[in-house]
Amino acid sequence: MKTQSTKFTFLAGIAIGIYAIETLIPKPFPWLRLGLSNAVVLCVVVIFGLKKGLIVSILRTTVGSLITGTFLTPFFFFGLSGGIASTCVMWVFYALGKKTFSLIGISIMGALAHNVVQLYVAYIMYIKRPEVFYLLPVFLLLSVVMGSITGIGAIYLKKLIEPSFKQAFS
Amino acid sequence: MQKMREKGRFHTLIKFLTPGDKILIVCLLLASVASGIALKSIHTKAKYCIISIDGKDVYELPLNEPKKVKVKGPLGYSIIEIDGGKVRMLHSPCPLKICMHQGFIKNPNETxxxxxxxxxxxxxxxxxVDGITW
Incomplete structure (x- = not known):
């Protein structure tokens, strides 16, 4: 039990580290992120289930934004809401369709949920103009690209860490 | 040799994709293109123009009736022409005349x-009249 929680916390640490390093990558808009830390969240959802996935997701956004200095800014709320939504969607898709979709497909769905929820929160809380949804086509395209990259990362990460966690479980 | 290795790597990446994944990716790409085209086509036309001086809105005029408006700013009188859904600065007392060189504007949110x-x-x-900036 002790090793399991240690490794789980270690994974959350990896997610936070990736989140923090990712913000250093230059990008055209400040809210645009590669979402590579989502690969860790996806692995946690797959191995540990929804609850721990949500914990890692919330921890990643909160501690990550404390590190990068965006805590309690609009981007933090976008990231938090999107993170929770994408974790739930990924869990549902993994539980229902793990035979139909590989981790890449699940990751794309997660990225899509992240982007759409983010846009909706931006619409409700901050911008309040329907013009926000002009970004939707771009976000759809981006979620396919970013989701694929994250999914490939998640497949390799899962291969890497799953054996040791299987041991911790037994 | 190098090329073959690259190709092999690409093939292993493709192998990860299940048929469901491929359908999902194609559907999302189509949805993205389709929603892009749909948003372009329902792009609303501008119906009104709002003229503001020193940050205060003074006129809100419909674009369908041709009109020339004379407004007074700190430097003097600017003349704004509305004609057939388009608006331009006809005359301005400013030194560089950037506003006049911009010509006609016609789309929503253009300024x-x-x-x-x-x-x-x-x-x-x-x-x-509304606008929220953040």
Whole structure:
């Protein structure tokens, strides 16, 4: 039990580290992120289930934004809401369709949920103009690209860490 | 040799994809293109223009009736022409005449801004003055 929680916390640490390093990558808009830390969240959802996935997701956004200095800014709320939504969607898709979709497909769905929820929160809380949804086509395209990259990362990460966690479980 | 290895790597990446994944990716790409085209086509036309001087909205005029408006700014009188859904700065007392060189504007949320004379012309789709910046 002790090793399991240690490794789980270690994974959350990896997610936070990736989140923090990712913000250093230059990008055209400040809210645009590669979402590579989502690969860790996806692995946690797959191995540990929804609850721990949500914990890692919330921890990643909160501690990550404390590190990068965006805590309690609009981007933090976008990231938090999107993170929770994408974790739930990924869990549902993994539980229902793990035979139909590989981790890449699940990751794309997660990225899509992240982007759409983010846009909706931006619409409700901050911008309040329907013009926000002009970004939707771009976000759809981006979620396919970013989701694929994250999914490939998640497949390799899962291969890497799953054996040791299987041991911790037994 | 190098090329073959690259190709092999690409193939292993493709192998990860299940048929469900491929269908999902194709559907999302189609949805993205389709929604892009749909949003372009329902792009609302500008119906009103809002003229503001020194930050205060002074006129809200419909674009369908041709009109020339004379407004007074800090430097003098600016003349704004509305003609067939388009708006331009016909005359301005400012030194560089950037606003006049911009010509006609016609789409929603387009603006002509004359900084020296503090005149701003803004296009809107609906009859409603609002704007939130953050």
């Amino acid at each position: 002509i801004i004359c900084v020296p004379n503090k005149v701003m012309i803004r296009m809107t789709g609906k009859k409603e």
